[in-house]
Amino acid sequence: MLPWHWRRAGPAAAARMPTTHRPTAFRTADEDPAMYVCLCNGITDGQVRDAAAAGAQRPKEVFAACGCGARCAACTREMLSLLRQGTAMRGA
Numbered sequence: 001m002l003p004w005h006w007r008r009a010g011p012a013a014a015a016r017m018p019t020t021h022r023p024t025a026f027r028t029a030d031e032d033p034a035m036y037v038c039l040c041n042g043i044t045d046g047q048v049r050d051a052a053a054a055g056a057q058r059p060k061e062v063f064a065a066c067g068c069g070a071r072c073a074a075c076t077r078e079m080l081s082l083l084r085q086g087t088a089m090r091g092a
Contacts, residue, residue, distance in 0.1 A: 037082065038075035041068040048079055052086025059083070 034044035043066050048056075051065040059079045063069050070076070 037078050040071035040075070041066060043068070043075070043079075045082055048082040049086055052083050057083060057087065 034046050037043050037045050037048055041063070043062065047066055048062055051062040054065060056062050056065055059070065059073075059076045062079055062083070
């Protein structure tokens with residue numbers, strides 16, 4: 001959560017905030033924050049999409065592209081969903 005003085009600051013102060021801490025209403029389109037898919041390895045949705053664009057079709061291939069391995073496997077459902085979206089976009 002943002003500190004109280006940032007929440008009440010408005011757009012002018014938001015421009016001076018670190019990009020990762022800006023309230024969504026004050027972000028520009030090119031500042032879309034990354035969503036962590038795998039907390040164990042710190043893999044973001046962007047990394048999964050990049051791996052999908054490079055041809056990854058399974059979580060195992062995403063882990064290999066990121067130079068790590070599966071740990072708790074809680075991320076595989078979301079990762080598969082992103083991989084399927086990437087496959088559908090490539091096929092369209």
